[in-house]
Amino acid sequence: xxxxxxxxxxxxxxxxxxxxxxxxxxxxxxxxxxxxxxxxxxxxxxxxxxxxxxxxxxxxxxxxxxxxxxxxxxxxxxxxxxxxxxxxxxxxxxxxxxxxxxxxxxxxxxxxxxxxxxxxxxxxxxxxxxxxxxxxxxxxxxxxxxxxxxxxxxxxxxxxxxxxxxxxxxxxxxxxxxxxxxxxxxxxxxxxxxxxxxxxxxxxxxxxxxxxxxxxxxxxxxxxxxxxxxxxxxxxxxxxxxxxxxxxxxxxxxxxxxxxxxxxxxxxxxxxxxxxxxxxxxxxxxxxxxxxxxxxxxxxxxxxxxxxxxxxxxxxxxxxxxxxxxxxxxxxxxxxxxxxxxxxxxxxxxxxxxxxxxxxx
Amino acid sequence: xxxxxxxxxxxxxxxxxxxxxxxxxxxxxxxxxxxxxxxxxxxxxxxxxxxxxxxxxxxxxxxxxxxxxxxxxxxxxxxxxxxxxxxxxxxxxxxxxxxxxxxxxxxxxxxxxxxxxxxxxxxxxxxxxxxxxxxxxxxxxxxxxxxxxxxxxxxxxxxxxxxxxxxxxxxxxxxxxxxxxxxxxxxxxxxxxxxxxxxxxxxxxxxxxxxxxxxxxxxxxxxxxxxxxxxxxxxxxxxxxxxxxxxxxxxxxxxxxxxxxxxxxxxxxxxxxxxxxxxxxxxxxxxxxxxxxxxxxxxxxxxxxxxxxxxxxxxxxxxxxxxxxxxxxxxxxxxxxxxxxxxxxxxxxxxxxxxxxxxxx
DNA sequence: CTGAAAGCGCTAACAC
DNA sequence: GTGTTAGCGCTTTCAG
Numbered sequence: 001x002x003x004x005x006x007x008x009x010x011x012x013x014x015x016x017x018x019x020x021x022x023x024x025x026x027x028x029x030x031x032x033x034x035x036x037x038x039x040x041x042x043x044x045x046x047x048x049x050x051x052x053x054x055x056x057x058x059x060x061x062x063x064x065x066x067x068x069x070x071x072x073x074x075x076x077x078x079x080x081x082x083x084x085x086x087x088x089x090x091x092x093x094x095x096x097x098x099x100x101x102x103x104x105x106x107x108x109x110x111x112x113x114x115x116x117x118x119x120x121x122x123x124x125x126x127x128x129x130x131x132x133x134x135x136x137x138x139x140x141x142x143x144x145x146x147x148x149x150x151x152x153x154x155x156x157x158x159x160x161x162x163x164x165x166x167x168x169x170x171x172x173x174x175x176x177x178x179x180x181x182x183x184x185x186x187x188x189x190x191x192x193x194x195x196x197x198x199x200x201x202x203x204x205x206x207x208x209x210x211x212x213x214x215x216x217x218x219x220x221x222x223x224x225x226x227x228x229x230x231x232x233x234x235x236x237x238x239x240x241x242x243x244x245x246x247x248x249x250x251x252x253x254x255x256x257x258x259x260x261x262x263x264x265x266x267x268x269x270x271x272x273x274x275x276x277x278x279x280x281x282x283x284x285x286x287x288x289x290x291x292x293x294x295x296x297x298x299x300x301x302x303x304x305x306x307x308x309x310x311x312x313x314x315x316x317x318x319x320x321x322x323x324x325x326x327x328x329x330x331x332x333x334x335x336x337x338x339x340x341x342x343x344x345x346x347x348x349x350x351x352x353x354x355x356x357x358x359x360x361x
Numbered sequence: 362x363x364x365x366x367x368x369x370x371x372x373x374x375x376x377x378x379x380x381x382x383x384x385x386x387x388x389x390x391x392x393x394x395x396x397x398x399x400x401x402x403x404x405x406x407x408x409x410x411x412x413x414x415x416x417x418x419x420x421x422x423x424x425x426x427x428x429x430x431x432x433x434x435x436x437x438x439x440x441x442x443x444x445x446x447x448x449x450x451x452x453x454x455x456x457x458x459x460x461x462x463x464x465x466x467x468x469x470x471x472x473x474x475x476x477x478x479x480x481x482x483x484x485x486x487x488x489x490x491x492x493x494x495x496x497x498x499x500x501x502x503x504x505x506x507x508x509x510x511x512x513x514x515x516x517x518x519x520x521x522x523x524x525x526x527x528x529x530x531x532x533x534x535x536x537x538x539x540x541x542x543x544x545x546x547x548x549x550x551x552x553x554x555x556x557x558x559x560x561x562x563x564x565x566x567x568x569x570x571x572x573x574x575x576x577x578x579x580x581x582x583x584x585x586x587x588x589x590x591x592x593x594x595x596x597x598x599x600x601x602x603x604x605x606x607x608x609x610x611x612x613x614x615x616x617x618x619x620x621x622x623x624x625x626x627x628x629x630x631x632x633x634x635x636x637x638x639x640x641x642x643x644x645x646x647x648x649x650x651x652x653x654x655x656x657x658x659x660x661x662x663x664x665x666x667x668x669x670x671x672x673x674x675x676x677x678x679x680x681x682x683x684x685x686x687x688x689x690x691x692x693x694x695x696x697x698x699x700x701x702x703x704x705x706x707x708x709x710x711x712x713x714x715x716x717x718x719x720x721x722x
Numbered sequence: 723c724t725g726a727a728a729g730c731g732c733t734a735a736c737a738c
Numbered sequence: 739g740t741g742t743t744a745g746c747g748c749t750t751t752c753a754g
Contacts, residue, residue, distance in 0.1 A: 001475070001501070003747055014725040019749060028723060050476040051421070052747030055412050055730045062456070062477070069441055073650075076437035080430055083459050093473055095423070096457045098444050112454055114362070115411040116423070140362070233653045266653035289434075292594045292627035294655040364731055375741040380733055389739060413731030416746045 002044040011040035022048055054117050063092045063315060064113045064121035068101045074257060074285050075124060078146070081308030082122060089309075090316050092120075101126045101191070110136045120315040122146065123158075126193050133158045144314045146307070148194045149328055159318065160328040161311045163302045165195045165284075168333045169202030172254045172282040172300050173216075175336055177206065181252030181280060181345045183215045187239050187264055188256040189222035196256060199284070203254055217250070219243060236263025240271050243279075251279055251345035258283040258290045261297055261341070276343035286337065295340035302333050363405040372401035383409055415478050424453045424676060425474045425482035429462045434648050435618065436485060439507070442669030443483060450670075451677050453481075462487045462552075471497045481676040483507065484519075487554050494519045505675045507668070509555045510689055520679065521689040522672045524663045526556045526645075529694045530563030533615045533643040533661050534577075536697055538567065542613030542641060542706045544576045548600050548625055549617040550583035557617060560645070564615055578611070580604060597624025601632050604640075612640055612706035619646040622658055622702070637704035647698060656701035663694050 004022075008015045013033060020029065021037045040046070054060040063086045067075040079096065086092040095118060097109040106125060110132065113121060123133060124146040133143050137157035144159040169186070176184060186203040188196055200218055207216035219242050221235035243250055255261035261283030265275055275281050275295055283290055286301030310329055365383075369376045374394060381390065382398045401407070415421040424447045428436040440457065447453040456479060458470040467486060471493065474482060484494060485507040494504050498518035505520040530547070537545060547564040549557055561579055568577035580603050582596040604611055616622035622644030626636055636642050636656055644651055647662030671690055 004749095005747080015748080016726080016750075017724060020724090023749080030723070033724085047472060047476050049416075049478065049747055050473075051412050051416050051478045052730090053749070055410075055416055055732095055747080056749045058730080060412070060477075070431065070444065071434070071438045071441040071649075073432070073434050073437065076432045076434065079457075080432040080459055083431065083457060087458070093456055093458065093470075093477070095454055096440075096444060097448070097454065098441050109454075111408060112411075115408050116421075116454070117410070117412045231649075233649065236653065262650075262653050265655065266657070269655060288432075288592075288594065289623075289650065292597065292623050294626065294630060296627070365733095366731080376732080377734080377742080378740055381740085384733080391739065394739080410731050413746090414733075416731080416748090417733045419746080 001049075002046045004046070004048065006044055007037065007040045007046050010044060011036045013037060058117070059119070060117040061090070061092045062116065062118045062120075063094045063312070064109070064118045065094050065096045066099055066106060066109055066121065066123045066125065067096065068124065068126050069098050070096060071098075072259065073287050073289060074259065077287065077304055078124065078308055081305050082312055085309050085312045086316075089312065092316070099125070103127060103129070103132070107132050110141070114139060114141070122311045122315055126191060128193050130156070130158065142315055142318045144311045146311060148198060148330070150194055159314045161307055161314060162195065162328075162330055163307060164330050164332040165198035166202035166205070168284050168300045168302065169199035169254060170206045171333070171336050172284060173203050173206035174209075175282055175298070175338075175342060176252035176254065176280055177210045177212065179252070179280065179342055179344055182212055183248055183250040183252070183345075184212060184217075185243060185250035185253045186216070186218045186256070187243075187253055187260055188218060188220055189235060189260065190220050191223050199254075199256060215248070215250075217246075232259050232263035233266055234263075236260065236265070236267035237270060238267070239264055240267030240273070244268075244271050244273065251347075252342075253279060253281050255281060255283045258285040258287040258297060258299055261299070262289065262293055265293065265295075265297075265341070275341050278346055280342040280345070282336075282342055284333075286335075290337075291339070293341075298339045298342045299337055300333050301335040301337050303331050307331050362410075363407045365407070365409065367405055368398065368401045368407050371405060372397045374398060419478070420480070421478040422451070422453045423477065423479045423481075424451075424455045424673070425470070425479045426455050426457045427460055427467060427470055427482065427484045427486065428457065429485065429487050430459050431457060432459075433620065434650060435620065435646050438648065438665055439485065439669055442666050443673055446670050446673045447677075450673065453677070460486070464488060464490070464493070468493050471502070475500060475502070481505075483672045483676055487552060489554055491517070491519065503676055503679045505672045507672060509559060509691070511555055520675045522668055522675060523556065523689075523691055524668060525691050525693040526559035527563035527566070529645050529661045529663065530560035530615060531567045532694070532697050533645060534564050534567035535570075536643055536659070536699075536703060537613035537615065537641055538571045538573065540613070540641060540703055540705055543573055544609055544611040544613070544706075545573060545578075546604060546611035546614045547577070547579045547617070548604075548614055548621055549579060549581055550596060550621065551581050552584050560615075560617060576609070576611075578607075593620050593624035594627055595624075597621065597626070597628035598631060599628070600625055601628030601634070605629075605632050605634065612708075613703075614640060614642050616642060616644045619644040619648040619651045619658060619660055622660070623650065623654055626654065626656075626658075626702070636702050639707055641703040641706070643697075643703055645694075647696075651698075652700070654702075659700045659703045660698050661694050662696040662698050664692050668692050 007018045083094045099105040120142045134157045148162045149160045221239040283299035290297035290299045368379045444455045460466040481503045509523045510517045510521045582600040644660035651658035651660045
């Protein structure tokens with residue numbers, strides 16, 4: 001690996017001249033010198049060492065990205081968008097960490113980022129407690145969280161970008177209601193986060209609007225263990241069992257996200273129930289997987305690309321010094337993608353002579 | 362951020378003493394001094410700056426991980442295992458990059474890694490051409506590739522860790538044959554990689570064993586565009602169409618991977634075909650998603666965790682100087698997970714009086 | 723316009 | 739045993 005010294009020697013100039021061309025201060029430079037330096041750079045295949053540069057400038061073109069588990073397709077999706085945009089727009093690379101929803105792992109990730117000179121982080125946490133994020137900000141980091149802030153009143157030190165989860169759940173729930181469902185359930189996993197509680201509020205709001213608040217319940221599976229997202233099948237089975245044996249079995253289910261909906265489908269099927277004949281199901285996220293499930297999942301599409309870009313922009317634009325221009329940006333999901341997992345509730349279907357054509361053999 | 366100087370001052374010792382305790386050279390040190398230094402470190406919340414350290418040592422505890430797209434659940438799965446193991450076992454963080462199967466993006470990722478002082482990389486590439494990897498090795502990197510090497514004869518500069526794709530495909534194909542299938546197809550995407558061609562060889566080998574070589578064809582969809590993996594639904598539809606209109610329609614299909622199998626299921630369903638009644642399907646990978654599909658997918662489970670660990674171990678253990686102790690480690694997948702996507706072929710099913718009970722309405 | 727020189731925070735000889 | 743010191747590769751005043 002050649003150094004700036006080598007280039008300087010090769011071009012017969014001083015290192016600072018080379019440094020100047022490296023940093024674009026070429027305006028007041030003799031053409032010929034510039035050309036010589038550039039030639040030397042090419043000849044020696046010189047690439048400035050980011051590390052040495054950062055030691056001096058205190059900036060390293062690295063973005064931290066913290067996710068519960070990159071094996072979860074939703075986080076994989078977000079991560080891809082974040083990485084691509086950070087790279088193309090800002091020339092940043094991303095340093096990723098799985099936290100398995102563990103407080104300590106999150107904290108340790110921040111420590112390492114700091115040690116690596118990384119000062120910009122995007123956090124997708126399932127932890128309601130944001131104090132460790134605030135602490136990171138105090139230590140000079142710019143942190144952007146993918147969720148609403150917990151305390152809308154207080155000034156937070158961390159930026160927030162999130163989908164309008166309240167609205168997403170409301171849209172999903174209304175869709176079920178529009179199809180005639182009156183016994184509703186919201187399926188989620190143990191552990192409360194802002195996003196989950198907002199979704200539940202949206203679910204309840206839609207139920208209340210329709211005078212169905214009494215018939216809208218929340219069922220909870222899990223929790224997701226350290227293996228997290230691959231265990232979704234079991235959680236779905238759990239939940240399916242819960243719902244099937246409920247005295248007044250719900251007919252329309254809003255799942256906290258697409259993966260849960262997929263797990264639920266599997267669980268329901270194991271219990272001998274068919275979607276949408278016996279139960280209707282709507283998800284939220286809009287994963288590409290929802291399009292190829294059987295039945296294809298009706299879901300609320302979140303604007304993932306836009307949110308990812310907004311997070312990167314926030315992380316890059318803000319100055320770490322001031323905790324001032326911190327904000328919250330909420331993206332409203334507007335698109336409900338209708339596919340096959342929602343139909344009329346069983347009773348209505350029967351009355352209309354559509355359902356129970358094929359009995360469970 | 363406090364520095365080693367601050368700590369030295371606080372503990373009233375010299376920086377080298379502090380450096381010594383930081384690097385575990387505490388054996389020939391007075392208890393009391395050690396205690397004082399440690400106290401100072403805690404008091405000042407001192408964390409050594411990795412960058413400065415690396416500038417000196419030429420080593421940075423970062424592992425590069427290059428994947429076609431982290432949104433692909435299989436790569437997400439591998440990435441999670443790699444990250445977790447690298448972190449827990451070696452204290453390394455991982456720097457990730459999506460290459461979208463693009464030669465230039467891969468090259469540019471390597472450039473950046475080099476500039477960041479990263480010298481160890483795990484590459485999951487869909488590019489058959491390995492020259493850019495060799496070049497990276499020449500520049501002092503340790504690179505481990507997730508695939509067989511292209512030229513088993515020649516000495517390669519890059520390490521290889523891979524599943525036994527030949528065997529995996531053979532197991533999958535034999536399973537179909539054992540169920541009575543005689544018209545076989547292998548479903549893949551455009552673009553040839555070592556892993557794909559090995560799978561095809563395994564497929565053909567199993568067919569030949571059973572004297573079915575004549576009835577074993579390869580169908581190809583795609584290619585995966587830059588959005589890659591989210592487009593799998595369309596590819597599946599394509600392929601389904603191809604197979605349905607083939608003059609002698611295959612009854613047993615081996616999919617190049619689970620995602621392809623899932624896409625194919627959706628495509629087949631759209632064409633009015635039912636799995637496994639009309640067609641049997643087996644995947645390879647063992648994604649958690651295969652367990653919750655409908656029907657649940659029969660698949661060959663790859664030892665992902667073991668392979669991820671082997672890759673990390675290789676990347677960490679090898680010395681960058683010598684391109685000598687390079688090797689190839691092939692993991693044999695032994696487990697076929699039987700689920701619901703394989704049944705007898707339609708003709709046999711009819712003869713046995715099991716199938717076509719419910720006609721396509 | 724270009725060069726010399728002082729560090730950024732840490733490590734590792736080499737002295738004492 | 740502990741302190742001094744010379745860099746790692748680069749940026750950035752500050753002279754010339």
